[in-house]
Amino acid sequence: MGNNALSRRNFLAGTSVLFVAGVATACSSGSSSSSTAGSKVTLTQWYHAYGEKGTQQAVERYASEYTKANPDIAIKINWIAGDYETRLNSALLSSDAPDLFELGDFRAANVKSGRLAPLDDILAPVKSDYAKAALDTATVNGKVYGVKMMDDVMMLYYRKSILAKAGVTPPQTFPELVAAAKKLTTGNQKGLFIGSDGVGDIPYLLLWSNGGDLVDPSGKTVTFASPEGVAAIGGLKDLNSSGALLQGFTTDWFDPSALVQNATAMQWCGLWAMPDIKKKFGDDFGVIPWPKFGDAAAPAVRVGGWYHLVNAKGKNVEAAKKYVDWLWIQQTALQKDWCVSYGFHIPSRKSVAAQTTEFSSGPAQEAAGFSQQYGHSFPAVWNKTTTTAFIQAATKIAKGGDAAGELASAAKTCQIELDHQNA
Amino acid sequence: MPSATPTRRTASRPAGGAPPRRRANWRAIGAFALLTGPMVIGLGVFKYLAIGWSFLLSFNEARGTLTPGHWVGFDNYAFLLKDDSFRSSLWMIVGFTAFIVPVTFVLSLALAVGVNSVRRGRAFFRTTFLLPAAVSYVAASLIWKMALFNGLPSGIANALGGLFGMHVQPWLSSTDPPLYWFVIVTLRLWLQVGLYMILFLAGLQSIPPHLYEAAALDGAGRWKTFRSITFPLLRHTNAAILMLVFIAAFQAFDEFFNLFNTGQAGNASAPVRPPLVYLYDSALGDQNYGVGSAGAFILTALIVVVTLVQGRLAGFGRKD
Incomplete structure (x- = not known):
């Protein structure tokens, strides 16, 4: 090949820049952990990538507040861009399965395949606070498997x-x-x-x-x-x-x-x-x-909305349930923050919705009315x-x-x- | 490389004309094992084991699980061959291959001959044409979708078309005429042609220059020289590249997946789905790993058959 041979070094120098650029654009999801040095258990939690500014920081803040109160438990948050459900479904079959995750609309098939832990015990004290439909949809054979986070x-x-x-x-x-x-x-x-x-x-x-x-x-x-x-x-x-x-x-x-x-x-x-x-x-x-x-x-x-679910096959089902209980049942202030401080979501719990002022006038009020009057869900x-x-x-x-x-x-x-x- | 063959043949024969005899060269065997061992083990664990497992799954109903245990025989294969959308994806990929393979082949050969014949700046052209090969399909798809072929008047394709009086087109969702093919084909050519051009260039440069000199003395023109010297002597390169382009076309996934992906809703509204996107949707979307595996083997069989036929026709691996 003599003079015509490619100079490998020049070639690599030129192309590697593009390679790096390509790789950087390909990964747009991120994860962060609220771990403290002494945490014994690390729970992995998955969210789809919400588009509104501040949402990712908000869920990270909730997690670190929990870790502050419960130093034994660290929460690792994965923020998933793109086709969330496909990635979640494949992850649930692997050893990287999240301990807790959200899912847009409820899928009964996940109960049948044994992926979801029943959440009746943590929901029991507040059941009357939810709309009947939110509970019914997540109920399979008399057990409730999901905590509705908000109505969209x-x-x-x-x-x-x-x-x-x-x-x-x-x-x-x-x-x-x-x-x-x-x-x-x-x-x-x-x-x-x-x-x-x-x-x-x-x-x-x-x-x-x-x-x-x-x-x-x-x-x-x-x-x-x-x-x-x-x-x-x-x-x-x-x-x-x-x-x-x-x-x-x-x-x-x-x-x-x-x-x-x-x-x-x-x-x-x-x-x-x-x-x-x-x-x-x-x-x-x-x-x-x-x-x-x-x-x-x-x-x-x-009317869509997201449910919070617990992986029944995870290593720390009890700890995961405790976190869901803390965040989506007990911390009504955080639930309100989540529903109105970034994008608007109607809180699924009547008592939390009653604390908000955002849905009492203007287009947001009309929207809440539509969901009552004309709402359909999957x-x-x-x-x-x-x-x-x-x-x-x-x-x-x-x-x-x-x-x-x-x-x-x-x-x-x-x-x-x-x-x-x-x- | 005809000139290299005799040298190799003499070297492999023991000196002195004694009959060739095989003796165990333990050092060589040891080195061979050491050098290839990790690769073979890696292939075994990550490829062959996975392929075997997948083959097993293809005969099972495996919904939402990777564990075989519900034997259904050929049901998954039958389901796929009866399924309209899988069959149409097979037809689609055959048509796509029939178009993209000759186009890629001719363009990269023409580019290689062109680059090889320029006197100055050859390295510049070579690098320029090869650079796109280093871009990932994902990144390129995003550029094609967002910047070049978006449906806005400000999109580059629409702005250029506007200069010639074309209306603003939603390129990716235009089905009449199916303008999305233009997006797909240009993307694939941009990414691939440079790479095959380099392979052709390597082939071109192994053709002994004295043949061209002799042809020039005999008064052969450029086209005649190309037809009688360049193309025949590129036979091995041609056959290898044809095979690579064929397989790459049958395995088309990335640009179809990324161009038509709508984020959370996935690819449901794509106007075309090649088999691999169909299988991705079945296995990972629907969690139907039995059907997904069966489809992978149907596609593999198709690729093997086409490659064998094509290899036979093009003379891949035939001795001089």
Whole structure:
């Protein structure tokens, strides 16, 4: 090769810089530990990465307060970015399984696979403080397996001034929403943002806003491929072909950036983002539920929320339960701090909610009202498998696929999964 | 490397014309064991054991567990072959491979020939083209998704298209026409072409210059020289690179996963899922490790068959 040989040293010097840059961007999750020198037990706790400023510091502060009061117990917090549930599920099979973790919406399948420890003893004194639904969802065979941390309401934000300027009133029905979105699309600003992919969570909202549901109340039969479901989810096609939908934005629907940066006039987002939106626009925004699909149905909002759970197969189940008891049962001041000091979440406990003033006026109060009046939640049998099948079908429909056929085939996949869970 | 072969052959034969006889050279065996041992043990534990375990799992119903114990025979395989979305992911990857392999091959060969023929600044071009190979797929996917091909008027692709009167496109979620393919293909080419170019360059530089001189004396043009000297003498390089590109195409995962990932919701709304993303979703998302393992073996079988056929056609490993 003679003169032509690559100089290995020059080559490495040039490329290693890029390598380091690549590696640095690939890892965006972090962990921290509240350990003191004398701690005998270290509990690992997992959170998904909340987007609001100060949240990670808050959970770290809670952990170190606990360690200060209980020097024997250190808490190591893992803050997980990206696809939280997939990473959690694989970690739970390994020796790095967290002792305690949160999970968005409750999954009964985790009880069946023996992953969750029952929490009846710590919940017993405060059971009446929770909404019945929050307890029922987390109950399997008479035992409660999760402590609901907070309720997250998702709804449609709109800019009052932009709607007024365009002569548009907040839409009451789905056709009105499509028409409004088209009318609000001008120049670089689109009318509506429901997710970077043009799908987001909206298939669920369309289904609920036409009187349909995912599964029947027993949790045994898939029902989304009903005529109401086919008609309503077919509406995604109208949205996607309207030219009024913001797509390919650099953040997704759960982040308020699209609205805050004036890329859209209306955005589907969560109550958690309200402080950021208020900071930017003051009173120049309003909230409405997802409009009803036809005249016969009712509007809908999704009520999600996170449960705190204890790994039944962990080495320190009792210590982990004690920490959950301390943080999510006893420390009502910290619960309030968590729910209103960063993003907004409605406290799941009535007594804590009563201490807050944030939800007694303005859009936050309306949002709390929507959750009471129009709220829908995922059933406990709804999991990753059913989500993937359902959203894939909806994506195909959004891009022009046949609604009845796609939903029927997704329903078949979901029914197999439900039968497995109920077997 | 035809010129190297005779030397090696003479060296391996004992001097004096005595018949070759094998004698145990314990020092050599010891050194061999010492040098390869750690690698072999590592491969055994971390690869072969894991592959064997996965093979076992593929015949079990393993939902939410990695322990076999519920034998279901070929049920997982049957489920996959009947599943529309797995079958369409297989078709998708075959189509993707049929497109990306020739394109990668031709582009990197053309680049190598080009870089090899410039007189000045060869090292500069070589390094420039190779640099992207050092970027991780994750980082590159983020750049492609966030900066180059986002759906905003300010995105680079949209801004450039705007100069030519193109409308603002949501590149990754445009299915009619499927513009997301443009994003995927450019990303893969940008990352890969430089690396294969280096392999081609190494092959090019092992071609003895006197052949080119003789051809020039005989009045052969550039295209004729390429067709009659360069390409035939690159046969081994060609075959090896084809195989590498093939396997890399079948194993496509990173860019599909990262470009269409929506954060917490994962990849459900991706317009295309290659088999590995499907299997990732089955095994890690759905926690169905039996189906995930079975799919991995179906994909492996496909890769082995294609590689064997391609190796036979391209003459990989054939002696001169």
